[in-house]
Amino acid sequence: xxxxxxxxxxxxxxxxxxxxxxxxxxxxxxxxxxxxxxxxxxxxxxxxxxxxxxxxxxxxxxxxxxxxxxxxxxxxxxxxxxxxxxxxxxxxxxxxxxxxxxxxxxxxxxxxxxxxxxxxxxxxxxxxxxxxxxxxxxxxxxxxxxxxxxxxxxxxxxxxxxxxxxxxxxxxxxxxxxxxxxxxxxxxxxxxxxxxxxxxxxxxxxxxxxxxxxxxxxxxxxxxxxxxxxxxxxxxxxxxxxxxxxxxxxxxxxxxxxxxxxxxxxxxxxxxxxxxxxxxxxxxxxxxxxxxxxxxxxxxxxxxxxxxxxxxxxxxxxxxxxxxxxxxxxxxxxxxxxxxxxxxxxxxxxxxxxxxxxxxxxxxxxxxxxxxxxxxxxxxxxxxxxxxxxxxxxxxxxxxxxxxxxxxxxxxxxxxxxxxxxxxxxxxxxxxxxxxxxxxxxxxxxxxxxxxxxxxxxxxxxxxxxxxxxxxxxxxxxxxxxxxxxxxxxxxxxxxxxxxxxxxxxxxxxxxxxxxxxxxxxxxxxxxxxxxxxxxxxxxxxxxxxxxxxxxxxxxxxxxxxxxxxxxxxxxxxxxxxxxxxxxxxxxxxxxxxxxxxx
Numbered sequence: 281x282x283x284x285x286x287x288x289x290x291x292x293x294x295x296x297x298x299x300x301x302x303x304x305x306x307x308x309x310x311x312x313x314x315x316x317x318x319x320x321x322x323x324x325x326x327x328x329x330x331x332x333x334x335x336x337x338x339x340x341x342x343x344x345x346x347x348x349x350x351x352x353x354x355x356x357x358x359x360x361x362x363x364x365x366x367x368x369x370x371x372x373x374x375x376x377x378x379x380x381x382x383x384x385x386x387x388x389x390x391x392x393x394x395x396x397x398x399x400x401x402x403x404x405x406x407x408x409x410x411x412x413x414x415x416x417x418x419x420x421x422x423x424x425x426x427x428x429x430x431x432x433x434x435x436x437x438x439x440x441x442x443x444x445x446x447x448x449x450x451x452x453x454x455x456x457x458x459x460x461x462x463x464x465x466x467x468x469x470x471x472x473x474x475x476x477x478x479x480x481x482x483x484x485x486x487x488x489x490x491x492x493x494x495x496x497x498x499x500x501x502x503x504x505x506x507x508x509x510x511x512x513x514x515x516x517x518x519x520x521x522x523x524x525x526x527x528x529x530x531x532x533x534x535x536x537x538x539x540x541x542x543x544x545x546x547x548x549x550x551x552x553x554x555x556x557x558x559x560x561x562x563x564x565x566x567x568x569x570x571x572x573x574x575x576x577x578x579x580x581x582x583x584x585x586x587x588x589x590x591x592x593x594x595x596x597x598x599x600x601x602x603x604x605x606x607x608x609x610x611x612x613x614x615x616x617x618x619x620x621x622x623x624x625x626x627x628x629x630x631x632x633x634x635x636x637x638x639x640x641x642x643x644x645x646x647x648x649x650x651x652x653x654x655x656x657x658x659x660x661x662x663x664x665x666x667x668x669x670x671x672x673x674x675x676x677x678x679x680x681x682x683x684x685x686x687x688x689x690x691x692x693x694x695x696x697x698x699x700x701x702x703x704x705x706x707x708x709x710x711x712x713x714x715x716x717x718x719x720x721x722x723x724x725x726x727x728x729x730x731x732x733x734x735x736x737x738x739x740x741x742x743x744x745x746x747x748x749x750x751x752x753x754x755x756x757x758x759x760x761x762x763x764x765x766x767x768x769x770x771x772x773x774x775x776x777x778x779x780x781x782x783x784x785x786x787x788x789x790x791x792x793x794x795x796x797x798x799x800x801x802x803x804x805x806x807x808x809x810x811x812x813x814x815x816x817x818x819x820x821x822x823x824x825x826x827x828x829x830x831x832x833x834x835x836x837x838x839x840x841x842x843x844x845x846x847x848x849x850x851x852x853x854x855x856x857x858x859x860x861x862x863x864x865x866x867x868x869x870x871x872x873x874x875x876x877x878x879x
Contacts, residue, residue: 282390282391282392283390284388285359285390288359288388289307290307290308290309291306291307291308292308293308293310293328293329293330293331294308294310294327294328294330294331294332294333294377295330295332295333295376296330297333297364297377297380297382298376298377298379298380299379299380301364301380302366302380303363304363304364305361305385306361306362306363306382307359307360307361308326308333308335308362308382309328309357309359309390310326310327310357310358311326311328311356311357311358311400311420312324312325312326312327312352312353312354312355312357312358313325313326313327313332313354313400314354315349315350315352315353315354317350320346321336321337321338321346322336322346322350322352323336323337324337324349324358324360326358327420327422331377331422332375332377333377333380333381333382334367334372334375334377334381334382335349335360335381335382335384336368336381336382336383337349337350337387338383345384345385345386348387348389349387352389353393353395354393354395354396354399354400356389356392357390357391357393358387358388358389358390359386359387359388359390360384360386360387361384361385361386362382362383362384362386363382363383363385364380364381364382365380365381365382365383366379366381367379368381396414396417397410397414398411398417400417400420400421401421402421402422402423404418404421408836409844409850412842412844412849412851413850413851414851415840416851419840424837426830427830427837427838430549430830430838431822431838433549434545434822434825434829435822437544437545437548437549438522438541438545439500439502441540441541441544442498442524442541445498445537446497446498447498447499447500448496448499448500449499449500449501449502450491450496450499450500450501451501451503452481452487452491452503453481453487454480454481454504455468455478456478456479456480456481456486456487457479457800457803458477458478459479459486459800459801463482463507463508463509464507464508464509465479465480465482465508466480466506466507466508466517467479468480469866469867469868470866471865471866471867474866474867475867480506481503481504481505481506482505482506482507483503483505483523484501484503484521484523485736485738486801486803486804488501488523488525488817489525489738489776489804489815490803490804491525492526492527492776492813492815493808493810493811493812493813495527496527497527497528498525498526498527499523499524499525499526500522500524501521501523502520502521502523502822503523504519504520505518505519505520505521506518506519507519508847511844511845511846511847515835516823516835516836516839516842516843517843517847519822519835520821520822520823521819521820521821521822522819522822523817523819524537524538524773524817524818524819525815525816525817526815526816526817527815528813528814529775529814529815530759530814530816531759531761531775531816533816534761534773534775535557535560535715535761538763539554539556539557539558540556542554542558542713542763545829546711546829549829550829552711554711558713558715558763559577559713559714559715560714560715560717561575561716561717562716562717562718563716563718563719563720566714566716567685567689568583568585569583570582570693571609571688571689571690571691571692571693571694571696572689572694572767573719573762574716574762574764574767574768575693575714575716575764575767576697576700576706576712576766576767577712578706578707578710578712578766579705580614581612581613581614581700582696583609583611583689583692583693583696584610584612584670584671585607585609586608586609586610586666586669586670587607587608587609588669589662589665589666589668589669590602590608590666592662593657593658593659593662594657594658595640595654595657596657597637597640597654597682598640598682600682601682601683601684604684605684606683606685606687606688607685607688608680608681608682608688609682609688609689610670610680610681610692611678611679611695611696611699612670612671612672612677613677613678613679613699613703614673614675614676615675615676616675616676616677616699616703617643617644617646617674617676617677618645618646618675619643624641624643624677627679627695627699630698631691631695634690634691634694634695635683635690635691636683636687636691639679639680639681639695640653640654640680640681640682641653641677641679642655642663642667642672642678642680643677643678644667644673644675644676644677644678646675647674648674650663650667666678679692679695681695706766708831710766711765711766711828712765712766713763714763714764714765715762715763715764716761716764717760717761718742718759718760719734719757719762720734720754720756720757720758721733721734721739721745721753721756721757721758722734722753722754722756722789722790723754730790730791731753731790731791732790733786733790734760735760735772735774736774737786737787737790737792737801738774738776738783738786738804739758739759739760739774739775739777740758740759740774740775740776740777740782740816741758741782741786742757742758742759746782749785749789753789758774759774759775759816760774760775761773761774761818763818763820765828766828768824769821769824770820770821770825770828771819771820771821771825772818772819773816773819774816774817775814775815776815776816776817778808778813778814780809783805784797823835823838823839
């Protein structure tokens with residue numbers, strides 16, 4: 281039977297008490313973690329979001345209280361009044377409150393609980409599907425609570441820092457216009473305008489540029505964004521951005537304020553000093569050295585271009601790639617020369633998942649012998665030349681890929697990460713930041729048979745590359761920059777186009793007619809006719825950043841109510857069917873009729 285709180289007021293959270301409170305009478309409230317009846321003495325572990333505290337029920341004159349405490353079960357919600365004392369038994373070093381306990385004088389059961397479908401404990405081994413179905417219970421786990429408290433702290437510090445830097449927090453609409461350039465939009469049907477749809481924002485990009493046109497100078501928003509795309513460990517259909525835009529700035533100004541923001545967040549939240557300035561690397565250098573535009577620089581194993589060293593060999597794989605304008609590149613897995621053939625074969629299969637037709641290898645044995653998958657096509661001199669180019673030493677394993685650059689980068693970039701994971705050389709306590717700059721402005725889409733914007737159509741080209749926009753569009757670099765942490769892109773942005781002639785040229789190169797450009801982005805282009813300042817910005821994926829700070833492998837562990845792989849919610853069972861009346865109001869009943877009749 282639940283009791284009332286009447287007359288009781290919580291004085292402390294469980295984890296806030298320490299030896300400094302010994303002798304005080306306090307009132308604590310929370311959930312029963314554990315109940316241990318030692319015959320005449322009952323020990324209860326009480327849990328709230330701040331931690332766990334031991335409560336002792338003991339004493340001849342307290343029989344009724346002890347009897348009541350003995351009936352407590354896991355997840356009962358209770359209020360306890362008692363005196364803080366030094367722990368009578370051994371100090372529990374695993375608990376922040378391990379040196380104290382509360383000797384209970386009063387107990388009220390505020391709410392009883394059924395037996396939970398799984399134990400509420402850190403590092404739960406319960407299947408994620410079950411935990412997500414009962415997410416409200418899962419969120420009681422101390423590790424998840426720490427993650428969400430960290431997330432809250434990051435958001436609060438971000439607001440404080442940007443406000444102190446002269447940024448204004450301004451909200452932009454959730455119901456907007458669908459702009460299909462980019463990922464797939466979530467659409468919301470309009471009841472008042474039958475047959476018309478709103479698009480949920482993939483980012484506040486257009487609105488924040490309009491705010492710069494409106495003279496707000498420095499804007500930020502912690503914004504909900506939506507993308508209807510396939511999910512991964514670091515991707516959800518709805519996510520949160522720390523969104524920033526500044527006027528009258530260039531690349532260095534944006535980088536400066538964001539470096540100081542990151543330094544503040546990591547110092548205040550994790551007591552980690554971020555050395556400033558953060559290193560910068562061009563996109564081209566990142567691809568050539570790491571095979572990735574978000575390189576993990578915590579370890580070496582960099583790509584080596586050995587095209588020159590093998591150009592005269594008779595190995596048809598190398599020869600064919602070079603003749604077709606591709607390259608031969610490799611990585612040196614130091615100390616892995618004795619890797620069993622079975623394991624190497626698994627790496628070959630792994631490489632094929634990223635487009636490789638195969639993987640060539642050279643295993644340098646400790647005794648100086650060389651085992652290789654293509655030795656018969658190489659002269660001894662040619663093999664030595666290759667080994668030398670890759671700085672191979674006895675005990676090393678050289679892995680090589682030959683194809684178009686894009687394939688080779690993708691294969692070896694992912695392979696170096698896989699080997700790092702297998703050999704456990706990645707240090708989760710090390711945080712390596714990197715700015716990647718000068719991305720290509722455009723990338724060729726085989727699917728659409730045209731150039732598409734690598735970031736978005738409003739990204740400013742580098743001034744010195746504008747001359748190639750008609751003759752060689754793929755050569756044009758952008759004033760775009762990504763901030764990378766341990767091989768994860770945590771944020772990205774660019775200087776925006778603010779001159780009409782450059783914006784029109786950009787749309788032309790992307791294959792838009794003037795009418796199409798105006799149809800999709802007319803309100804922005806119209807605004808640009810009335811005096812637009814040079815502006816630039818950046819957006820962080822808040823979920824992904826907190827995931828890395830919390831050293832989790834999935835952003836689901838830093839979000840309160842995430843979706844699963846098929847973008848559904850196991851707890852609320854969304855998305856779900858709606859009744860016919862709602863569909864009729866939205867003019868969608870014809871669509872469902874067609875589905876039923878197969879038309």
